[in-house]
Amino acid sequence: MEGPSIVILVEELEPFVGKKPKVDGSAPLSVAEWKLLTGKCICEVRSWGKHFLIRFEETWVRIHFLMFGSYRINHSRGRPPKLRFRFGKDEIEFYTCSVKILEQGISDYDWSIDVMSKKWSAGKALTNVKKMPKSSVCDALMDQSIFAGVGNIIKNEVLFLQRMHPERRIGDLNTEELKSLVRSTRAYCKKFYVWKKKNILKRNWQVFRKKTCPECLRTLTKKHTGIGQRRSFYCIKCQKK
């Protein structure tokens, strides 16, 4: 689940803000931690990168969906959720996710690196990315301390839009190329959000899980790239090293 999807989740939960759910689930929280959520109302929901954040009065909860996480609103999967909120006839279930109580709240979050945030800063992204000249662009884009919210789909699509090879080194790019990469990443995240909401995300994928380059019709290369060894789909002709 990538950043834009979490923003959509926030919107879907807005109608429940101010309400007091019955809370349960199989998440491994201590008795004391469960107690922090029971009988409390949801005061606020927000996102930071791939983190979904819920404030129960004085307590912040962080849900991270990792690779396989999902959620359902009034449409249970019929297996035990990690976390469940029930409001009268409405229920929300979160599956296969990590659930954490944030002891020190959300004061440590830097909103300026969240690609979906109003406070996002292109300048900061540029400064941060320049600090890792030895890294491949594919790793830089996936670095959550620089581009919080960017995942493997966004990485692949942005690199194709930039006609940039995933294994190019940050240090080999000039400032204009880096600026363009940073801006394109933000822009694509916004598109991802719009397309996902309209349910037309997949049909807009250019290279992710695709076989042929939409530009030259050559067969795309499929390779695990970078330190992260995440799958990259790219065209060796259109995306030069």
Added chain:
DNA sequence: CAAATTGTTTAGCT
């Protein structure tokens, strides 16, 4: 149906 995967954390090694 086997394989791949919208991801991160932690332990343990060099």
Added chain:
DNA sequence: CAGCTAAACAATTT
């Protein structure tokens, strides 16, 4: 100690 690697986790989709 910095930096890397393997392992663990987990369930749907292709």
